[in-house]
Amino acid sequence: MSKLTIALDVMGGDYGPPVTIPAAVLAVQQCPNLHLILCGDQTQIDAQLRKAKFTQTDQLEIIHCSQVVTMDEKPASTLRKKPDSSMRRALELVETGEADACVSAGNTGALLTNAYYVLKTLAGINRPALVSALPTFSDRKVFLLDLGANVNCDSEILFQYAVMGSVLAEQVEGMVNPRVALLNVGEEQIKGNDTVKNAAQLLSEAPGINFIGYVEGNDIFSDKADVVVADGFTGNIALKACEGFATLVLNEVKSASAESFFTRLMAKMALPLLKRIYSRVNPDQYNGASLLGLRGIVVKSHGNAQVDAFLYAIRVAMREVDQQVPNKIKHKLEIVLS
Amino acid sequence: MSKLTIALDVMGGDYGPPVTIPAAVLAVQQCPNLHLILCGDQTQIDAQLRKAKFTQTDQLEIIHCSQVVTMDEKPASTLRKKPDSSMRRALELVETGEADACVSAGNTGALLTNAYYVLKTLAGINRPALVSALPTFSDRKVFLLDLGANVNCDSEILFQYAVMGSVLAEQVEGMVNPRVALLNVGEEQIKGNDTVKNAAQLLSEAPGINFIGYVEGNDIFSDKADVVVADGFTGNIALKACEGFATLVLNEVKSASAESFFTRLMAKMALPLLKRIYSRVNPDQYNGASLLGLRGIVVKSHGNAQVDAFLYAIRVAMREVDQQVPNKIKHKLEIVLS
Numbered sequence: 001m002s003k004l005t006i007a008l009d010v011m012g013g014d015y016g017p018p019v020t021i022p023a024a025v026l027a028v029q030q031c032p033n034l035h036l037i038l039c040g041d042q043t044q045i046d047a048q049l050r051k052a053k054f055t056q057t058d059q060l061e062i063i064h065c066s067q068v069v070t071m072d073e074k075p076a077s078t079l080r081k082k083p084d085s086s087m088r089r090a091l092e093l094v095e096t097g098e099a100d101a102c103v104s105a106g107n108t109g110a111l112l113t114n115a116y117y118v119l120k121t122l123a124g125i126n127r128p129a130l131v132s133a134l135p136t137f138s139d140r141k142v143f144l145l146d147l148g149a150n151v152n153c154d155s156e157i158l159f160q161y162a163v164m165g166s167v168l169a170e171q172v173e174g175m176v177n178p179r180v181a182l183l184n185v186g187e188e189q190i191k192g193n194d195t196v197k198n199a200a201q202l203l204s205e206a207p208g209i210n211f212i213g214y215v216e217g218n219d220i221f222s223d224k225a226d227v228v229v230a231d232g233f234t235g236n237i238a239l240k241a242c243e244g245f246a247t248l249v250l251n252e253v254k255s256a257s258a259e260s261f262f263t264r265l266m267a268k269m270a271l272p273l274l275k276r277i278y279s280r281v282n283p284d285q286y287n288g289a290s291l292l293g294l295r296g297i298v299v300k301s302h303g304n305a306q307v308d309a310f311l312y313a314i315r316v317a318m319r320e321v322d323q324q325v326p327n328k329i330k331h332k333l334e335i336v337l338s
Numbered sequence: 339m340s341k342l343t344i345a346l347d348v349m350g351g352d353y354g355p356p357v358t359i360p361a362a363v364l365a366v367q368q369c370p371n372l373h374l375i376l377c378g379d380q381t382q383i384d385a386q387l388r389k390a391k392f393t394q395t396d397q398l399e400i401i402h403c404s405q406v407v408t409m410d411e412k413p414a415s416t417l418r419k420k421p422d423s424s425m426r427r428a429l430e431l432v433e434t435g436e437a438d439a440c441v442s443a444g445n446t447g448a449l450l451t452n453a454y455y456v457l458k459t460l461a462g463i464n465r466p467a468l469v470s471a472l473p474t475f476s477d478r479k480v481f482l483l484d485l486g487a488n489v490n491c492d493s494e495i496l497f498q499y500a501v502m503g504s505v506l507a508e509q510v511e512g513m514v515n516p517r518v519a520l521l522n523v524g525e526e527q528i529k530g531n532d533t534v535k536n537a538a539q540l541l542s543e544a545p546g547i548n549f550i551g552y553v554e555g556n557d558i559f560s561d562k563a564d565v566v567v568a569d570g571f572t573g574n575i576a577l578k579a580c581e582g583f584a585t586l587v588l589n590e591v592k593s594a595s596a597e598s599f600f601t602r603l604m605a606k607m608a609l610p611l612l613k614r615i616y617s618r619v620n621p622d623q624y625n626g627a628s629l630l631g632l633r634g635i636v637v638k639s640h641g642n643a644q645v646d647a648f649l650y651a652i653r654v655a656m657r658e659v660d661q662q663v664p665n666k667i668k669h670k671l672e673i674v675l676s
Contacts, residue, residue: 074526109524135586136586137585137586137589148523151523151529151530151531152531152532183575184575185486185489185570185571185574185575186447188412191489192489192571193489193490193571194490196571216574216575216578217574217575217576217577217578217579217580217581217582218578218579218581218582218585219582220579220582220583221582221583221585221586222582222585222586230575232523233523233530233531233534233572234571234572234575236523236554236555237521237522237523237554237555237568237572237575237576238555238575238576238579239555239579240554240555240556241555241556241558241576241577241579241580242555242579242580242582242583243555243556244555244556244557244558244559244560244580245558245559245580245583245584246583246587247475247556247559247560248473248474248475248559248560249584249587249612249616251475253611253612256611263611265607266607266608266610266611267611269603269604269607269608270604270607270608270611270612272604273591273594273601273604273605273608274587274591274608274612278587
């Protein structure tokens, strides 16, 4: 097994080192070929490593960074004001080739802005996309993009997203000839706004893309498509609406327990099951969203990720390195655009 | 109580007369001042009235129509090809003033197209909107619009939707100074696409509109706003994504019952409660969406509505007649735009 190096922004997320360091320790213990570069505050990192009773240093390297991007900071201002942030440094290690990928649970907007600035996009890609794998009615996953990286999308950008999503589904999930669909308000050809219609035209003519047409919002999870493409505005709102709806139902179950004895019993039985299911299907909890379209691999862990979830994000990054996702996107784009 | 006349497209929906006629009978039995004009196939209407053992004719009038708009028909072609459809006739009765409102469970696109063609929009309104009241974490409802009437919206149209939603919340739900928000990818002022930002600017300057800024997808149901405004593309997809997510969770609960004895027990207890809650909160089941912005009242019942749901849609129409919603929208627009 060849060595694999991943840079971690250990200061990002709602919890920072108390979550990211234990996850890093677990990751290197589980993967002997994994080398992690921990970017962040040396003192805090040391303290967490001591707490985890971890002494071996071959697999872990620390790069002290004097700055931290906070969760509510404005993306653009972090570019100017935080050149030594743990986030920026982790991205720079990917740019210089010292790391094969980078993982951060930090401020999404800032990560996008910094990643775009440091790594640049692949040739043929205008803007990066944020993509996540979600569950479906079957055992297959569905890749939904864009989740909010780019709120002003034209049909050319939707087309590029479709190509990137297709490569990710093929390389990371091993899907053969993944079914690619555009998210729309109806399945008929005449439906939708102009941007979506033009993107459909581009996709139906693209070689090597299994474009199956439109799917509606209720079919995101129904295993009709392996890749569902939307502009970042719609994708973000659709995903978050599901999150809000899940919370609404949980609240209803809780308040139902104030009714009769029998309803209380039903609610008591339902709640743990529902919570377990939501932890698996709640898009907000589903971790390891990828920034696609950059000249390097960047994985975004959810801000409130716990140790397991951050570890999962590291594994997503490892898989993308292993499968050389950016190279394959580049290659696919050359075929499709030739 | 003054007489109130509502035209019903009794042929619309997945079931047609077997659902719409019993609902009509119940409606007139419950409301002595209600007069219903049943538009549709005379033979089928007569058969259903006989089945319901309903003989009183003062409150029910039948207008025989030779055509029916099917659920999958292309909206534009119904304008040319179905001049004698039950849907078109019901709308025409509103236009001539013979009816105060119209209710249909038919093809949404066709209803929008025919309503726009027959009734026209109010002065100051470019396009009608489809709006529905949804549940929130609290006892208050939230009005979400547009649900798909208009997929290409500029900021001017979003502004008009906000005004219409505000009037509906005030008049139909009796909300005082309803909180109006734009659906966006973040709550900060700098977030969103240009259309949303420009609409926010217009709304923040409008007198008589309690504009509270942006809400994200996860806050649609959280009672942060009374009226949530989106373009028809985003609104439709957000609502349907929730519907798909609800189905995903129900499926997961069902399949969980194949696991251990205890999980099976939990699932068995959870399922009826979940179904009950979903029937209340599932946006797809939530009935009585209104077409706002027209020179007349049109209420859309869900295609697969059963008797109770269609009856509910009739009640929504009655309430809007009672509150003279179109007049009040017109009046509010005059104030806001003056």
